[in-house]
Amino acid sequence: QVQLAEYGGGLVEPGGSLSLSCKIFGSEFGFIVMGWYRQAPGKERELVAVISPGSSTNYGDSVKGRFSISRDHLEKAAYLQMDMLAPEDTAVYYCNAKDLRNYDVDYWGQGTVVTVSS
Numbered sequence: 001q002v003q004l005a006e007y008g009g010g011l012v013e014p015g016g017s018l019s020l021s022c023k024i025f026g027s028e029f030g031f032i033v034m035g036w037y038r039q040a041p042g043k044e045r046e047l048v049a050v051i052s053p054g055s056s057t058n059y060g061d062s063v064k065g066r067f068s069i070s071r072d073h074l075e076k077a078a079y080l081q082m083d084m085l086a087p088e089d090t091a092v093y094y095c096n097a098k099d100l101r102n103y104d105v106d107y108w109g110q111g112t113v114v115t116v117s118s
Contacts, residue, residue, distance in 0.1 A: 002107045009112035020080040022095035033098045034078035038091035085116045
């Protein structure tokens with residue numbers, strides 16, 4: 001059974017940086033597309049970034065140039081480095097995993113709160 005465990009999050013001042021990590025258990029990491037999504041209060045969940053098994057990346061327009069996603073195959077983990085954070089980045093951030101062999105199925109982490117405020 002696939003499970004995701006998220007780490008990181010918290011409170012940061014505008015302009016600051018924060019990093020999130022997500023470890024996956026119970027899967028063959030080489031087939032997994034890892035991603036981060038976020039949901040702000042009163043808004044729909046939106047894409048932050050995704051990374052393929054070959055490390056191709058895609059970012060939501062609002063975070064391009066500020067956030068960076070990466071992955072470590074030995075650790076079976078994905079990371080999200082967030083720089084130049086702004087109050088509008090405040091949201092619950094969810095780790096997501098999709099298996100290329102069964103792409104219709106989404107696996108989600110429990111979510112971690114990121115608050116950008118002075």
